[in-house]
Amino acid sequence: MxxxxxxxxxxxxIGPIDGDPVTTHPNLSALSPVQRGLREAxxxxxxxxxxxxxVEKQVQYINANRQVAExxxxxxxxxxxxxxxxxxxxIVEERRQLEYQVKWFEAMLLEMQxxxxxxxxxxxxxxxxxxxxxxx
Amino acid sequence: xxxxxxxxxxxxxxxxxxxxxxxxxxxCFGLPELCLFNVDKLFELxxxxxxxxxxxxxxxxxxxxxxxxxYAGEQTMDTVRMANHWCxxxxxxxxxxxxxxxxxxxxxxxxxxxSPAYTVDIKxxxxxxxxxxxxRYIHLTRHxxxxxxxxxxxxxxxxxLVVNSIDFLEDRAIVEPQFAWYDLNINxxxxxxxxxxxxxxxxxxxxxMSDPHAYLGKVCRWMGLRDDLDAIEQMMHPERSPFxxxxxxxxxxxxxxxxxxxxxFRPHKVKVPTLDQPVPWRPDRKPLFPKVVExxxxxxx
Numbered sequence: 001m002x003x004x005x006x007x008x009x010x011x012x013x014i015g016p017i018d019g020d021p022v023t024t025h026p027n028l029s030a031l032s033p034v035q036r037g038l039r040e041a042x043x044x045x046x047x048x049x050x051x052x053x054x055v056e057k058q059v060q061y062i063n064a065n066r067q068v069a070e071x072x073x074x075x076x077x078x079x080x081x082x083x084x085x086x087x088x089x090x091i092v093e094e095r096r097q098l099e100y101q102v103k104w105f106e107a108m109l110l111e112m113q114x115x116x117x118x119x120x121x122x123x124x125x126x127x128x129x130x131x132x133x134x135x136x
Numbered sequence: 137x138x139x140x141x142x143x144x145x146x147x148x149x150x151x152x153x154x155x156x157x158x159x160x161x162x163x164c165f166g167l168p169e170l171c172l173f174n175v176d177k178l179f180e181l182x183x184x185x186x187x188x189x190x191x192x193x194x195x196x197x198x199x200x201x202x203x204x205x206x207y208a209g210e211q212t213m214d215t216v217r218m219a220n221h222w223c224x225x226x227x228x229x230x231x232x233x234x235x236x237x238x239x240x241x242x243x244x245x246x247x248x249x250x251s252p253a254y255t256v257d258i259k260x261x262x263x264x265x266x267x268x269x270x271x272r273y274i275h276l277t278r279h280x281x282x283x284x285x286x287x288x289x290x291x292x293x294x295x296x297l298v299v300n301s302i303d304f305l306e307d308r309a310i311v312e313p314q315f316a317w318y319d320l321n322i323n324x325x326x327x328x329x330x331x332x333x334x335x336x337x338x339x340x341x342x343x344x345m346s347d348p349h350a351y352l353g354k355v356c357r358w359m360g361l362r363d364d365l366d367a368i369e370q371m372m373h374p375e376r377s378p379f380x381x382x383x384x385x386x387x388x389x390x391x392x393x394x395x396x397x398x399x400x401f402r403p404h405k406v407k408v409p410t411l412d413q414p415v416p417w418r419p420d421r422k423p424l425f426p427k428v429v430e431x432x433x434x435x436x437x
């Protein structure tokens with residue numbers, strides 16, 4: 001057990017914004033209206049940048065679908081055979097790339113299926129509750 | 137029940153590495169970031185905290201991974217699902233009760249944890265002390281310039297923004313991580329004022345990075361643990377921790393993503409910058425705040 005617990009220190013902080021930042025809304029009373037506006041603008045700019053990065057990433061994933069199709073065209077001719085003069089290294093590289101993309105799609109599929117299951121459960125529960133609710 | 141060890145430090149202060157290294161000691165069990173003491177009751181971890189910065193599902197990943205590993209011996213999507221059920225069954229328990237249950241489960245190993253979020257609010261650290269009156273604490277420090285640069289390099293300084301580490305220039309607001317570095321260290325110091333000296337230790341992260349054998353041995357002796365070569369050698373391999381990698385899809389994180397993608401430790405001399413140079417993250421190129429310089433000197437920089 002702790003021996004002789006003392007009082008917590010009282011050293012002051014220097015941040016301009018007070019409050020429990022993560023769990024609740026911060027106390028903005030010490031800020032002027034202009035500062036509050038500037039803070040809002042900073043938060044909005046940050047969120048916009050975050051959203052932009054997210055969209056850019058998603059677009060890359062969508063493009064991956066097209067890239068897979070293009071990769072397949074490289075590997076097979078009109079008879080479904082690999083071109084005779086294709087270097088082995090290229091084939092190995094294409095195979096690796098395809099395996100990677102297949103794994104990625106499988107992971108995405110699994111994640112979406114899991115989410116779908118959850119949403120279905122929630123939907124079923126919600127409908128169940130609605131059915132049981134007394135009608136006016 | 138073995139009293140746990142908590143590392144207290146602002147984020148990006150070598151905490152992930154230190155936590156995993158200490159956790160690899162044969163008598164210890166290194167946990168991911170549980171963030172349990174952020175809240176009183178377990179279900180509150182599932183409650184959206186703020187409308188401003190979005191939902192933080194990541195705060196639960198460490199707990200889910202820990203439960204999966206401790207109770208099922210592996211971290212997969214199935215065991216994470218089990219961990220979610222485990223949590224649901226305890227949703228109205230206090231986080232202290234939940235933490236004590238985990239500590240008992242791995243006993244006699246000593247749990248080691250760091251959740252930088254604990255240092256955001258002194259109340260969170262008091263929750264630790266109330267749950268574990270024999271707990272030990274290491275205050276891990278990092279030079280303000282190194283720490284702030286590191287904070288700003290991760291997700292555009294999200295952490296600093298989340299804790300309202302904002303400065304106001306004439307015509308705009310900027311993210312200024314110095315406030316967070318200072319205020320979080322002050323929170324730690326104010327809290328540690330209530331803890332007897334024999335249960336607390338202060339370490340400079342830079343020193344551990346450059347001479348790990350000496351400083352890890354010092355920590356072992358302070359904790360009353362083995363400090364032989366074999367034990368130290370095991371601590372030099374944080375990458376062997378079951379939490380030193382990304383988790384399954386449902387609980388990917390539980391730690392700093394940079395650490396998860398490269399957890400191997402290589403001893404290196406850290407270049408400690410001076411305290412009077414212009415800081416690189418400020419557009420006006422001003423140096424550190426005088427108060428920050430003062431505290432940095434007090435912490436040995």
